[in-house]
Structure formats: C-alpha cells, structure tokens
C-alpha cells in the first residue's frame with residue numbers, strides 16, 4: 001500500500017488561509033504520485049475550531065477522500081487546546097486550556113470526522129483511542145498521545161502522554177493472531193526523539209519555539225517497549241515542524257510535521273510510504289510554494305471577514 005503521510009496542517013481560516021491551499025496542493029500531488037491512502041497525524045486545525053475542521057472535511061470530500069478506507073487521522077494538541085494567535089491570546093491561553101474539557105474535545109473531534117472512524121477496531125466502546133484499521137497487508141493503529149492540561153506538567157498544552165489503559169488496549173490489538181502477518185504501523189502526534197536531540201526549531205514564531213521546548217512524550221520508554229515486543233515496523237508522527245526519518249531500537253520513525261509549516265518557508269512536502277510485507281520504503285516529495293507578504297495576507301483576511 002502506498003501511503004501519503006502529511007501532518008500538522010494547522011488550518012485556520014482566520015489567520016492562516018494559505019495553509020488551506022497548501023493542503024490541497026499536497027493532496028493533489030500525492031494522488032498524482034500514486035497515493036492510495038492518506039494518514040494525517042494531528043494538528044489538523046490551528047485553533048480547535050469546528051469551522052476549520054469543516055474546511056478540512058470539504059477538502060477531503062472534493063478529492064473523494066472523506067472515507068475511512070482512504071483517510072486515517074489522529075488528534076493533535078492544537079485540535080484539543082488550540083494555540084494563541086495574538087499577544088493577548090498568549091496571556092489568556094492558560095485560562096483557556098484550564099477551561100477546556102479534554103475528554104469532551106476528543107469525543108467531538110472523533111464525532112466530527114466520524115466517517116473516517118467507520119469500520120475501525122476499538123477494544124473498548126467508550127474509548128476512541130487506540131483504534132485500528134486493516135488493509136490487505138497493513139495494520140494501522142492510531143493513538144491519542146496528547147496529555148491533559150496541567151499548569152506545571154503541561155503548561156503550554158503541547159506535551160504528550162499515553163495512559164496505561166491506552167497502552168494495554170494497544171497491546172490487545174497488536175497481539176491479535178489475525179494481525180501476525182500484517183505490517184504494523186502506529187500513528188501518533190508526538191515524536192520519539194531521544195532526550196538530547198532537539199527539533200530544528202530555531203525558526204518559526206516565538207510560540208513555535210516555546211512549544212518545541214515543551215513537547216515531551218511521557219511514557220515513551222514503555223511505549224517503545226510495547227512496539228518492540230509486538231513487532232511494530234513503523235511509527236508515523238508530526239508535532240515538530242520538520243521532515244525527518246530516523247530509527248530507534250530498530251524501529252523506523254517518520255515525521256511529516258513540516259509538511260505545511262516549516263522553516264523552509266518556500267516549500268511544502270510529504271512522505272510517501274510504500275508499505276509491503278517484506279519491505280518498507282519511503283520517498284520525500286516536496287513542492288515549491290509562493291509565500292505571500294504580510295500586507296497581502298491582511299488584504300485576504302479582511303476580504304474574507
């Protein structure tokens with residue numbers, strides 16, 4: 001199966017309209033290059049706004065991809081807590097996060113995109129994650145790696161955590177006899193970089209820089225152990241805005257977090273994954289984009305509002 005992996009779309013009709021056309025361009029390009037399935041590993045929206053979820057839904061519909069057999073998504077921190085757009089938002093962000101009902105937001109996200117969660121395997125009816133989808137040779141397992149807000153442990157709402165319960169249900173899925181021969185691919189939002197390896201992040205907005213210092217995934221070691229024990233071959237993720245492929249303990253990791261927003265500014269891209277039983281290979285595709293000046297953006301925003 002040929003999978004197009006795109007992440008961190010940060011769609012925001014109000015402040016980042018250019019991301020919508022970037023996403024359309026990427027999808028078109030992926031289809032022209034033989035993509036059979038799309039995986040989006042979180043931060044679909046920039047600000048957890050339903051209007052922006054709708055924009056993405058419409059984009060998928062336009063390409064006939066708004067179907068569970070064509071597209072798989074997991075949730076990112078921005079899809080739950082959003083992010084600050086203005087200086088005033090930065091000030092108000094902790095209170096906003098504190099008043100965000102984490103579990104309700106996850107339920108709403110899954111309900112909003114319910115057609116993409118059809119025909120999934122869920123070990124527990126009341127838990128949306130983990131879920132699994134089976135294709136011919138491939139098993140996709142989606143996790144929710146976002147931690148709940150905490151003033152001390154997760155002050156910017158960007159850290160990750162995978163609960164023991166979620167890990168146990170993940171094991172239940174991976175242990176199923178019928179999946180023995182499948183290529184096992186796990187989808188997360190957060191990365192698995194070693195402690196001392198920072199992401200690119202000297203670039204981007206101040207908020208991006210802050211986020212990059214506070215994007216740990218708690219429970220990573222235990223999760224890695226589960227991946228190793230159950231023969232997970234590949235992990236697809238985003239969160240850190242760069243394109244990167246790396247190995248840890250023999251497992252291949254692909255980060256497409258820089259697909260739409262990245263330090264290159266004039267290009268967008270994606271990973272194309274060829275997932276077959278005895279071979280996994282990846283290609284990076286990139287596309288040039290024209291960036292608009294701030295004043296051009298202002299005109300577009302004022303016309304749109």
Ligand SMILES: [Fe+2]
Nearest residue numbers: 043076077239
């Ligand atoms: Fe993120």
